[in-house]
Amino acid sequence: MARILVTGGAGFLGSNLCVRLLERGDEVVCMDNLVTGSEKNIESLFGNPNFQFVKHDVSEYVWVPGDVDSIMHLASPASPVDFDKIPIQIMKVGAVATHNLLGLARAKGAKFHLNSTSEVYGDPLVHPQPETYWGNVNPIGPRGVYDEAKRFAEALTMAYHRMHDIQVRIVRTFNTYGPNMRPDDGRVVSNFITQALRDMDITIYGDGMQSRSFCYVDDQIDGQLALLDSGYNGPVNIGNPNEFTMLELAEQVIDVTNSNSKITFHPLPQDDPTQRKPDMTRVTKELGWAPKVQLREGLEKTAPFFAKELGL
Numbered sequence: 001m002a003r004i005l006v007t008g009g010a011g012f013l014g015s016n017l018c019v020r021l022l023e024r025g026d027e028v029v030c031m032d033n034l035v036t037g038s039e040k041n042i043e044s045l046f047g048n049p050n051f052q053f054v055k056h057d058v059s060e061y062v063w064v065p066g067d068v069d070s071i072m073h074l075a076s077p078a079s080p081v082d083f084d085k086i087p088i089q090i091m092k093v094g095a096v097a098t099h100n101l102l103g104l105a106r107a108k109g110a111k112f113h114l115n116s117t118s119e120v121y122g123d124p125l126v127h128p129q130p131e132t133y134w135g136n137v138n139p140i141g142p143r144g145v146y147d148e149a150k151r152f153a154e155a156l157t158m159a160y161h162r163m164h165d166i167q168v169r170i171v172r173t174f175n176t177y178g179p180n181m182r183p184d185d186g187r188v189v190s191n192f193i194t195q196a197l198r199d200m201d202i203t204i205y206g207d208g209m210q211s212r213s214f215c216y217v218d219d220q221i222d223g224q225l226a227l228l229d230s231g232y233n234g235p236v237n238i239g240n241p242n243e244f245t246m247l248e249l250a251e252q253v254i255d256v257t258n259s260n261s262k263i264t265f266h267p268l269p270q271d272d273p274t275q276r277k278p279d280m281t282r283v284t285k286e287l288g289w290a291p292k293v294q295l296r297e298g299l300e301k302t303a304p305f306f307a308k309e310l311g312l
């Protein structure tokens with residue numbers, strides 16, 4: 001049994017991760033400032049003696065009494081709608097908080113696991129994206145606050161690995177969806193499912209031919225734990241390589257929810273990546289991991305969660 005600090009533990013990915021760590025017998029200290037996370041996501045865990053919740057902003061000095069075996073740093077607003085609303089907090093949690101937590105990892109002799117993102121590839125000119133691709137990021141655009149914060153976080157993580165010999169893991173998470181997403185988080189899966197469930201217009205940005213590769217949350221957590229438990233000190237793509245256009249996604253969502261919604265077209269946000277798909281070579285070789293849940297099945301598992309959230 002390991003004692004693991006999960007930052008952003010009340011968020012979408014963090015809360016799903018806390019459940020899985022407890023199920024496998026680990027002790028969890030969940031830290032979150034509840035800016036985008038919610039106590040609702042973790043309320044079922046409060047009675048568990050191996051679970052502790054600490055409300056704290058990890059961009060401030062962080063200390064956890066007792067042993068810590070691993071720090072899993074998931075804290076960060078991650079939806080493009082957050083990038084306009086809270087850009088400075090996003091930069092701080094990628095930069096200052098990562099520094100605080102690497103310092104804590106060093107003090108505790110803990111492994112440091114950074115939840116990074118496929119956004120480090122920006123609007124990629126190489127497709128699919130291998131970890132060796134350096135990316136195509138606009139540093140001063142609206143998405144730059146997230147992309148550059150995560151790129152800085154990766155650089156700092158590797159610097160601590162080289163300077164202080166800390167064990168590090170870097171997950172480059174590709175688009176992930178599932179229960180505990182915020183229905184109003186503005187991301188494509190949340191928007192399309194909530195719109196379809198209410199028979200409202202489906203809002204496609206641009207012509208809908210841009211692509212993403214969608215990973216169901218259970219698979220994402222499996223991949224992250226496989227990386228945590230591996231000996232690999234460097235970035236690894238975790239995602240599902242099956243790629244869909246936003247038009248294809250809209251059609252699948254309408255079908256799965258039996259919706260009467262109509263598809264409508266709206267302006268494309270600035271710097272919106274045209275394509276994104278993980279190259280799976282490294283994750284296959286190093287972890288022997290592959291996602292299992294395909295899009296339709298994942299949407300069927302996710303729609304009832306949103307229906308409940310919306311009181312439908």
Ligand code: UDP
Nearest residue numbers: 080186187188189191203204205210246272
């Ligand atoms: N998108 C869309 N309609 C929406 C929300 C998003 O067409 O209501 C598009 C968005 O422009 C992007 C893709 O869906 O091309 C994925 O957007 P999301 O915000 O989920 O995440 P991203 O992959 O861009 O970080």
